[in-house]
Amino acid sequence: MHASNSEGPVPDAVGGIDLGGTKIETVITDSAHRVLGSARHPTPTTGGPADIANAMAAALTEAARAAKLEPAQLHGVGVGSPGRVDSAAGTVSRADNLPGWYASFPLAAALQSALGTTVTLGNDVSVATDAEFRLGAGRPYRSLLGVFWGTGVGGGLILGGEPWHGRGGAGEIGHMVIVEDGRQCPCGRRGCVEAYAGRGALEAHARSLHAKGEKTKLFELAAEHGRDRLTSSIWARALEHGDKLATKLIDRAVLALGAGIASAVNLIDVEAVIIGGGLGVRFGEPFRERIAEATAPHLFNDTDPPAIRLAGLGDLGGALGATLLVER
Amino acid sequence: MHASNSEGPVPDAVGGIDLGGTKIETVITDSAHRVLGSARHPTPTTGGPADIANAMAAALTEAARAAKLEPAQLHGVGVGSPGRVDSAAGTVSRADNLPGWYASFPLAAALQSALGTTVTLGNDVSVATDAEFRLGAGRPYRSLLGVFWGTGVGGGLILGGEPWHGRGGAGEIGHMVIVEDGRQCPCGRRGCVEAYAGRGALEAHARSLHAKGEKTKLFELAAEHGRDRLTSSIWARALEHGDKLATKLIDRAVLALGAGIASAVNLIDVEAVIIGGGLGVRFGEPFRERIAEATAPHLFNDTDPPAIRLAGLGDLGGALGATLLVER
Numbered sequence: 001m002h003a004s005n006s007e008g009p010v011p012d013a014v015g016g017i018d019l020g021g022t023k024i025e026t027v028i029t030d031s032a033h034r035v036l037g038s039a040r041h042p043t044p045t046t047g048g049p050a051d052i053a054n055a056m057a058a059a060l061t062e063a064a065r066a067a068k069l070e071p072a073q074l075h076g077v078g079v080g081s082p083g084r085v086d087s088a089a090g091t092v093s094r095a096d097n098l099p100g101w102y103a104s105f106p107l108a109a110a111l112q113s114a115l116g117t118t119v120t121l122g123n124d125v126s127v128a129t130d131a132e133f134r135l136g137a138g139r140p141y142r143s144l145l146g147v148f149w150g151t152g153v154g155g156g157l158i159l160g161g162e163p164w165h166g167r168g169g170a171g172e173i174g175h176m177v178i179v180e181d182g183r184q185c186p187c188g189r190r191g192c193v194e195a196y197a198g199r200g201a202l203e204a205h206a207r208s209l210h211a212k213g214e215k216t217k218l219f220e221l222a223a224e225h226g227r228d229r230l231t232s233s234i235w236a237r238a239l240e241h242g243d244k245l246a247t248k249l250i251d252r253a254v255l256a257l258g259a260g261i262a263s264a265v266n267l268i269d270v271e272a273v274i275i276g277g278g279l280g281v282r283f284g285e286p287f288r289e290r291i292a293e294a295t296a297p298h299l300f301n302d303t304d305p306p307a308i309r310l311a312g313l314g315d316l317g318g319a320l321g322a323t324l325l326v327e328r
Numbered sequence: 329m330h331a332s333n334s335e336g337p338v339p340d341a342v343g344g345i346d347l348g349g350t351k352i353e354t355v356i357t358d359s360a361h362r363v364l365g366s367a368r369h370p371t372p373t374t375g376g377p378a379d380i381a382n383a384m385a386a387a388l389t390e391a392a393r394a395a396k397l398e399p400a401q402l403h404g405v406g407v408g409s410p411g412r413v414d415s416a417a418g419t420v421s422r423a424d425n426l427p428g429w430y431a432s433f434p435l436a437a438a439l440q441s442a443l444g445t446t447v448t449l450g451n452d453v454s455v456a457t458d459a460e461f462r463l464g465a466g467r468p469y470r471s472l473l474g475v476f477w478g479t480g481v482g483g484g485l486i487l488g489g490e491p492w493h494g495r496g497g498a499g500e501i502g503h504m505v506i507v508e509d510g511r512q513c514p515c516g517r518r519g520c521v522e523a524y525a526g527r528g529a530l531e532a533h534a535r536s537l538h539a540k541g542e543k544t545k546l547f548e549l550a551a552e553h554g555r556d557r558l559t560s561s562i563w564a565r566a567l568e569h570g571d572k573l574a575t576k577l578i579d580r581a582v583l584a585l586g587a588g589i590a591s592a593v594n595l596i597d598v599e600a601v602i603i604g605g606g607l608g609v610r611f612g613e614p615f616r617e618r619i620a621e622a623t624a625p626h627l628f629n630d631t632d633p634p635a636i637r638l639a640g641l642g643d644l645g646g647a648l649g650a651t652l653l654v655e656r
Contacts (some may be wrong), residue, residue: 002610003529129429143494157486157593165595166471167632175628176591178508180583190624255508263504269494298517300503 013069014326015060015117018318019043019126020149021097022231022278024056026063029318031328033135037066038067038316048100049092051239053107057114072116078325079119080105080127080318087121096186097200120325124318125171128164128311129156131321132274136312143270146311147173147261148277149231152186153194159268174198178259194257197231199279202249203230209245216245232282254287258294261308266300276311284310332333334429341397342654343388343405343445346452349425349479350559351604353382354391355647356402359656361463365394368645376428377420380433384443384624396573400444405448408455408646409435414496415449424514425479425528448653452586452646453499456639457484459649460602464640471598474639475501475589476605478560480514481522487596502526506587524584527607530577531558544573559608582615586622594628604639612638 012031015102020043028037037146044051056079057166059072064071071077083095090108095101111119129146132138138158140145146156153174155166164170175187175196182191186200195201208218221241238246261273273295275288292308299305311317340359345352348371351376356365367390371392372379384407385399392399392494399405411423418436423429439447443615460466465476466486474484481502492498502522510519514528523529538544549569550562589601601623603616620636627633639645 050630053378070575111526157596159492163486164596167599167629167634168596168597169629169632172594172597175594175626176504177587177626178505180506180587189628197459206643259508263591264595266500266503267498267595268372268492269496269500271495295355298499298505300497300515301497302518306495 004097013067013074014323014328015064015074015115016319016322016325017033017056017060017077017079017111018128018276018322019052019056019079019081019098020124020318021082022229023101023174024058024059024060024263025315025319026056027154028063028067028069029272029323032318033323035316035320036069037063038319039063040228044099046099049105049107050110051096052098052101053110053114057111060111060115069100074115074117075328076118076120076326077111077115078127078322079107079111079121080124080322080325082124085121085123085244088123090119092121105128122322122325125154125156126163127321127325128276128318129158129274129321130324131313131317132276132311133158133189136317137274137309137321138272138312141270141272143268144272144274145173145261145264145268146171146274146276147257147280149197149257149275149280150277151196151200153257153260154265155233156275157268157270159270173260176260178256178263193256193260197260199230199232199235199251202235202253204306206249208231212243217243218246219240223233232278235279236282254290254294258296259293259298261291261296262295265295265306266298269301270306272307272309274309274311275328276313276317281311281314295309340656341395341402341442342656343392343399343402344647344650344653345384345405345407345439346456346650347380347384347407347409347426348452348606348646349410350557352387353643354384354387354646355651356391356395356397357648357651361648361651363644363648364397365391366647367391372427375428377426377433377435378438380426380429381433381438382444385439387393388439388443398429398444402443402445402654404446404448404454404651404654405439405443406437407435407449408452408650408653409449410452412623413449413451418447418449420449432568442575450650450653453484454491454493455480455649455653456604456646457486457499457649458652459641459645460639461486461602462652463648465602465637466600469599469635470598472594472602473501473589473596473598474499474602474604475585475608476538476610477525477603478605479528479586480526481585481588482605483592483598485598487598501588504591506584506591511637521584521588525581525588525623527558527560527563530563530581533577534573542573545569545571546574546595559629562587563607564610581616582622585619586624587626589619590623590626593623593634594626597629598634600635600637602637602639604641606644609639609642
């Protein structure tokens with residue numbers, strides 16, 4: 001037993017940062033994955049990668065202090081990042097949902113310098129999938145598809161008890177085609193799942209229909225709650241108010257998710273599908289059931305559907321998954 | 329060296345049977361997978377499983393004799409079968425493309441009794457994928473998707489150097505949804521790849537358009553060549569004749585394959601896609617190129633497309649794959 005932890009590193013405490021398009025979630029855990037502290041900061045919407053790295057360091061520092069630690073005392077910090085992540089080089093490029101982040105930025109080095117401990121980068125969706133598999137709703141299964149229904153629609157795969165990354169780009173269930181020549185997707189292609197179900201695409205669609213005269217409370221609700229985007233909570237409130245436009249678009253999103261998930265299951269036949277992400281976590285159980293129902297008509301082996309479960313780690317899944325990047 | 333092989337088993341000679349909807353392909357190979365003999369018989373279109381088993385035994389016997397062997401001298405025989413295959417029980421059920429084959433039939437026992445050697449059953453698409461991976465166009469790769477474009481559209485997966493079967497039903501690329509609420513598929517669902525690209529669906533579609541007055545030489549060509557179905561060769565001839573209806577339907581099929589293959593690659597990010605099956609093998613290189621072009625617009629990682637290759641083993645792939653089921 002050590003008399004004090006205040007001087008040197010605390011071997012079993014690690015940090016995790018989940019870098020999202022709207023918020024930065026951070027968490028400090030011990031070796032049993034218990035949460036010692038956490039903090040959430042908004043993601044900067046202006047500036048560039050260096051500003052975002054500063055915001056990430058500030059959020060992680062707040063979480064560490066909530067755990068009565070300084071960042072430099074952590075055994076290490078893991079980061080789940082969007083965009084193209086080069087873990088070996090410690091860089092991130094093409095994070096399209098973040099301001100000014102197209103070129104490669106040395107995120108690991110920037111954070112290491114700010115935090116005084118080693119930083120390991122991973123893909124946001126991969127670490128969230130791994131978290132659900134190892135700590136969350138995916139624990140009973142050896143193969144699963146994680147579906148992260150948020151600003152985009154991300155996916156992660158565990159096959160035979162191991163993450164499957166393919167050539168590095170696997171899991172893009174959001175860009176499976178469910179309507180050839182269908183709606184324009186934020187990715188630039190047409191008819192992808194995300195074109196119908198991603199929060200970004202939903203907001204653009206709602207804005208366009210509203211501009212054409214369709215009535216909706218979505219934008220009033222956003223203004224009332226001081227939001228300049230249609231967050232998961234705003235969509236949930238609009239549905240609770242019986243808003244017709246919101247209901248129509250979310251109904252369509254559920255059908256798109258069902259078709260995409262069924263197509264994925266027909267191809268890889270996993271034991272379970274875990275539904276997470278901002279919208280998935282916020283909408284919760286009734287939508288898990290509705291997504292399962294939307295999947296059923298498209299399943300080839302319809303007598304043996306996969307388990308469809310809600311993510312068990314909620315909003316902290318990404319940050320908890322990021323902590324798993326740190327070798328203990 | 330043995331003076332003669334005529335009395336006992338020949339340890340290194342095995343048989344393979346590929347049971348298709350229109351033909352039964354059989355092959356005899358040595359331990360280096362060299363073909364010692366082969367034979368092709370038509371699949372019975374009337375009767376039931378016992379009649380089909382008899383036809384399979386007759387075809388395998390002919391192949392064995394072409395190799396100057398009796399079936400009982402083979403170390404074993406592997407079978408690639410459609411339908412639901414229970415390898416452990418040696419049974420096949422629900423082979424929808426074969427006459428009267430819904431209930432479970434003890435195919436392994438029936439063939440063992442007829443051939444006098446042990447018989448191992450596998451899924452037709454899985455063994456064909458394994459054959460391409462181990463012996464054919466898939467040899468340079470560790471992960472691949474086999475796409476068998478024939479009466480239906482089947483698929484098989486090799487991930488990280490091993491077959492991936494999921495819970496037993498993986499690989500159904502033919503039943504990935506590319507058009508929600510689209511064309512009726514032979515599987516009973518709507519908008520699957522197979523609804524646009526499978527030879528069965530193509531023939532039904534052509535027949536329906538022809539009955540409505542659209543001109544086509546497809547059925548004349550079939551009659552001229554003594555066929556009661558639109559075989560791969562009949563489709564190929566119609567395309568060579570510039571038949572408008574055939575061209576339109578095959579153009580649509582290529583687009584459907586492209587969307588389905590791209591969706592699959594977006595999800596599992598394999599190194600290679602191998603195009604086989606009756607239509608795939610018959611149409612050959614120009615269509616490999618066209619399928620690759622139809623895939624490109626839907627690929628999420630479009631700067632790094634997978635290799636798209638024609639099956640290297642041609643019509644014998646299924647039977648060669650079946651020989652791999654026999655443990656040597």
